[in-house]
Amino acid sequence: MLETLQxxxxxxxxxxxFCALRYVEESSEYLAVRQDVAEPPQLGTQRGVMxxxxxxxxxxxxxxxxxxPAGMREAMARAHxxxxxxxxxxxxxxxxxxxxxxxxxxxxxVLKDPATLSRRDKYDLLAAESKSCRIDERIVxxxxxxxxxxxxxxxxxxxxxxxxxxxxxxxxxxSATAHANGETQTRTHAGRYNGxxxxxxxxxxDAFGLEGSGRxxxxxxxxxxxxxxxxxxxxxxxxxxxxxxxxxxxxIGHPLELDRILGDERNFAxxxxxxxxxxGKYRYGSELLNVTHDPTRPEQxxxxxxxxxGLAAEKRFLIRAGILERPLGGTISQRRAGMEGVANTRACxxxxxxxxxxxxxxxxxxxSTMDELIAAVDFGVMMRTNMSWSIDDSRNKFQFGCEWGRxxxxxxxxxxxxxxxxxxxxxxxxxxxxxxxDESTFQVMGTPFCGKGEPSQSVRVGHASPACxxxxxxxxxxxx
Amino acid sequence: MRPYFEDLANxxxxxxxxxxxxxxxxxxxDSDFIxxxxxxxxxxxxxxxxxxxxxxxxxxxxxxxxxxxxxHMAADREALSGLLETLRAGIADVPEDPFLLLxxxxxxxxxxxxxxxxxxxxxxxxxxxxxxxLDLVGFHASGPIYKGFSSSLGVxxxxxxxxxxxxxxxxxxxxxxxxxxxxxxxxxxxxFAGKMRxxxxxxxxxxxxxxxxxxGAYRAFIAPAAMTEILGMLSWAGFGLKSRNTKQSALIRMAxxxxxxxxxVTLRENTREGIASGFQGEGFVRPESVALVEEGRLSSPLxxxxxxxxxxxxxxxxxxxETPESLDLASGVLPEADALxxxxxxxxxxxxxxxxxxxRSACRLTGMTRFASFWVEDGRIRAPLNVMRFDDTAYRILGxxxxxxxxxxxxxxxxxxxxxxSTVSMRTPGxxxxxxxLTL
Numbered sequence: 001m002l003e004t005l006q007x008x009x010x011x012x013x014x015x016x017x018f019c020a021l022r023y024v025e026e027s028s029e030y031l032a033v034r035q036d037v038a039e040p041p042q043l044g045t046q047r048g049v050m051x052x053x054x055x056x057x058x059x060x061x062x063x064x065x066x067x068x069p070a071g072m073r074e075a076m077a078r079a080h081x082x083x084x085x086x087x088x089x090x091x092x093x094x095x096x097x098x099x100x101x102x103x104x105x106x107x108x109x110v111l112k113d114p115a116t117l118s119r120r121d122k123y124d125l126l127a128a129e130s131k132s133c134r135i136d137e138r139i140v141x142x143x144x145x146x147x148x149x150x151x152x153x154x155x156x157x158x159x160x161x162x163x164x165x166x167x168x169x170x171x172x173x174x175s176a177t178a179h180a181n182g183e184t185q186t187r188t189h190a191g192r193y194n195g196x197x198x199x200x201x202x203x204x205x206d207a208f209g210l211e212g213s214g215r216x217x218x219x220x221x222x223x224x225x226x227x228x229x230x231x232x233x234x235x236x237x238x239x240x241x242x243x244x245x246x247x248x249x250x251x252i253g254h255p256l257e258l259d260r261i262l263g264d265e266r267n268f269a270x271x272x273x274x275x276x277x278x279x280g281k282y283r284y285g286s287e288l289l290n291v292t293h294d295p296t297r298p299e300q301x302x303x304x305x306x307x308x309x310g311l312a313a314e315k316r317f318l319i320r321a322g323i324l325e326r327p328l329g330g331t332i333s334q335r336r337a338g339m340e341g342v343a344n345t346r347a348c349x350x351x352x353x354x355x356x357x358x359x360x361x362x363x364x365x366x367x368s369t370m371d372e373l374i375a376a377v378d379f380g381v382m383m384r385t386n387m388s389w390s391i392d393d394s395r396n397k398f399q400f401g402c403e404w405g406r407x408x409x410x411x412x413x414x415x416x417x418x419x420x421x422x423x424x425x426x427x428x429x430x431x432x433x434x435x436x437x438d439e440s441t442f443q444v445m446g447t448p449f450c451g452k453g454e455p456s457q458s459v460r461v462g463h464a465s466p467a468c469x470x471x472x473x474x475x476x477x478x479x480x
Numbered sequence: 481m482r483p484y485f486e487d488l489a490n491x492x493x494x495x496x497x498x499x500x501x502x503x504x505x506x507x508x509x510d511s512d513f514i515x516x517x518x519x520x521x522x523x524x525x526x527x528x529x530x531x532x533x534x535x536x537x538x539x540x541x542x543x544x545x546x547x548x549x550x551x552h553m554a555a556d557r558e559a560l561s562g563l564l565e566t567l568r569a570g571i572a573d574v575p576e577d578p579f580l581l582l583x584x585x586x587x588x589x590x591x592x593x594x595x596x597x598x599x600x601x602x603x604x605x606x607x608x609x610x611x612x613x614l615d616l617v618g619f620h621a622s623g624p625i626y627k628g629f630s631s632s633l634g635v636x637x638x639x640x641x642x643x644x645x646x647x648x649x650x651x652x653x654x655x656x657x658x659x660x661x662x663x664x665x666x667x668x669x670x671x672f673a674g675k676m677r678x679x680x681x682x683x684x685x686x687x688x689x690x691x692x693x694x695x696g697a698y699r700a701f702i703a704p705a706a707m708t709e710i711l712g713m714l715s716w717a718g719f720g721l722k723s724r725n726t727k728q729s730a731l732i733r734m735a736x737x738x739x740x741x742x743x744x745v746t747l748r749e750n751t752r753e754g755i756a757s758g759f760q761g762e763g764f765v766r767p768e769s770v771a772l773v774e775e776g777r778l779s780s781p782l783x784x785x786x787x788x789x790x791x792x793x794x795x796x797x798x799x800x801x802e803t804p805e806s807l808d809l810a811s812g813v814l815p816e817a818d819a820l821x822x823x824x825x826x827x828x829x830x831x832x833x834x835x836x837x838x839x840r841s842a843c844r845l846t847g848m849t850r851f852a853s854f855w856v857e858d859g860r861i862r863a864p865l866n867v868m869r870f871d872d873t874a875y876r877i878l879g880x881x882x883x884x885x886x887x888x889x890x891x892x893x894x895x896x897x898x899x900x901x902s903t904v905s906m907r908t909p910g911x912x913x914x915x916x917x918l919t920l
Contacts, residue, residue: 038575043545061525065548141726179727454619455897479842
């Protein structure tokens with residue numbers, strides 16, 4: 001199939017400054033058991049190509065699900081027409097962008113072959129966790145689900161570049177909701193929006209801890225139901241990795257996207273408080289803050305060998321010892337901004353043009369043990385599992401809510417609290433980072449649903465982080 | 481596209497076995513997407529896609545699979561035949577589904593709305609000309625959208641629309657901008673030019689020194705574009721039967737504790753006046769209107785076929801997520817022209833952004849002001865606002881603190897294009913509220 005596609009592409013590619021073809025085939029399976037009832041399986045196969053043409057300084061894209069020679073030719077003609085229409089009327093003369101000519105292959109590491117587990121076996125696993133949620137009449141809803149995706153992607157350039165990449169994604173989840181006396185609380189094993197998502201095979205189910213997760217979330221929901229509201233005030237917080245992932249995502253990842261800084265997203269996703277002149281000197285956080293863009297961590301959700309413009313992936317520091325070093329910008333944005341970035345030009349599928357996205361955006365581990373992080377807190381709250389997030393369009397003023405909190409009093413963990421929320425400002429929050437956990441506190445998380453772009457794109461993103469402590473944070477609880 | 485859909489559906493249904501039901505759903509589009517930044521083009525993309533979802537039912541077992549197709553009949557017949565056999569091979573491993581419900585009564589419907597859409601070259605010419613000397617950033621989406629449903633039980637629906645949407649911002653500086661939307665089925669150059677002129681007039685107001693407010697409670701006029709964000713939160717997690725029965729609805733206090741919104745608030749799923757198709761994924765026709773909140777009291781939930789079976793009530797044509805697709809907030813009596821005078825002193829909130837729940841059970845929302853939001857004194861705009869966070873419950877914003885809704889309403893199409901172009905829309909007036917709680 002790929003050989004035929006490549007041959008057709010090379011035969012039909014117009015004589016232009018640059019022409020590329022990106023092929024994506026993605027097969028998915030989503031299984032769920034809710035309240036002990038198996039829901040019908042949802043299967044899907046998406047297959048299509050995106051053509052890129054640069055001609056006379058203009059840039060055009062055309063995508064089609066028609067993979068016939070005629071369909072490919074038509075897509076090339078449409079992309080070429082757009083290139084000509086936008087020549088001399090674009091944000092940059094695209095002829096001046098040195099588009100990569102990559103060669104190579106990438107495959108997700110799979111330790112346990114998914115084919116060894118049948119669909120019926122998977123339903124049985126999910127049914128067992130669903131059943132184990134039923135521990136109390138106050139548990140009013142519960143579900144276990146499993147989402148598996150295989151993606152086969154190829155990228156050809158007319159001048160001989162070729163990359164083939166195969167990805168295997170596994171996303172398990174389990175949740176329970178408890179209700180009594182007008183109060184509802186939900187506990188999930190990794191966030192209600194699939195925070196535990198990785199590349200690999202069935203070993204991911206072991207890492208997630210699927211077995212036993214049903215009872216754990218049910219007990220957690222009941223515990224929250226009986227807990228007091230989170231206290232309010234200015235205090236220290238210790239954020240666990242399943243909340244850190246959203247804190248990193250919203251208040252480091254998005255503001256450092258170079259296309260936002262260049263203004264492309266101002267009509268929808270927003271701008272950034274970060275400006276081009278800040279790179280190399282701006283103190284983003286305390287000296288404890290080290291942030292990397294790392295698409296090379298094998299098991300992480302958004303690892304790859306090359307981005308969707310063919311740029312080879314490498315681990316890069318974005319923030320080192322608190323100082324801002326480089327943005328999240330791919331080949332085209334780097335040319336526009338005149339600065340180095342990373343390999344992060346990505347599209348959600350064949351039918352969208354690539355733009356600057358986070359891939360794996362991680363906080364490097366520090367030196368504190370969990371006990372040391374807690375021991376330094378006189379009064380504060382530990383928070384787990386993101387539930388709510390909101391941030392302004394410059395990615396500065398934010399507010400987050402978590403599923404679970406636990407008061408820290410005089411360096412010791414105390415009572416569990418519900419509805420923990422906190423708010424702050426990105427530009428100052430990271431400077432209040434006062435403790436970074438070591439490897440023992442480090443977890444690899446992510447999200448399948450990072451939304452951005454026009455037309456809209458939801459992409460996979462990975463975030464790995466240790467537990468982190470922040471000082472003097474504005475914390476508050478629910479309505480009561 | 482319709483003959484193609486019907487031929488393929490007929491082909492599949494001709495292969496149905498006596499013990500089976502075959503359901504086909506088509507979702508296709510041929511779209512032009514053009515992004516602008518700094519008054520020139522950033523990206524232009526054409527997307528031609530055909531998506532087909534095939535459902536096989538045998539007894540109470542159901543399996544669904546979606547596939548992209550080429551548009552060539554022979555190749556697509558072969559692809560769908562192969563998919564059907566795959567589903568047949570797999571259905572024995574699927575547990576029985578006690579909540580399976582499909583439309584079984586033979587019925588058909590058709591709606592087609594043709595448009596006069598502009599060629600991309602015309603859009604680029606007109607937008608670049610209008611944006612000359614300005615900082616314009618925007619997004620144009622245009623082309624036909626097709627939705628089809630067919631089942632071997634004799635149910636067949638078709639919905640086709642040719643439309644466009646162009647939303648753009650004129651930026652003054654940093655985060656200060658005027659956002660405007662021009663959407664419809666016929667592009668009229670003079671209408672676009674008129675909206676552009678109005679936006680430029682507003683842009684002038686952003687040149688004043690911005691005002692930074694302290695956290696506290698303020699009078700506010702929430703313009704229709706901002707209201708869609710608040711109503712969007714209620715849509716996300718408020719109206720479905722499943723969320724109500726599992727106590728996860730953001731409006732659970734209205735369902736269980738007789739909490740109420742203001743008597744001014746009447747909300748409907750108004751399919752008749754929306755853009756979305758009149759049928760849903762299991763083939764049920766949507767009623768023209770479903771009352772969701774009547775004069776502040778919670779009314780009917782949205783009931784998907786699955787929830788209908790699970791909870792033993794009739795479906796009212798809701799989608800599987802039980803979210804409204806044509807939400808309609810009834811108008812009030814405040815003339816829009818008098819809104820600033822009625823506000824007197826407070827915030828004019830042009831847009832809100834990035835809303836989420838800070839306490840879902842209490843329907844407490846948080847979010848940010850965005851774009852052209854202003855400080856108003858004595859009924860006159862005085863200064864643009866620096867962005868502020870609000871954190872308040874819907875029971876206060878649309879309840880005790882709601883003073884008035886405007887007489888005029890805006891139809892706001894959802895311009896999201898995740899996977900495909902949306903056909904969701906909302907119709908809402910603006911709202912005058914007191915003690916709007918700003919927190920950061």
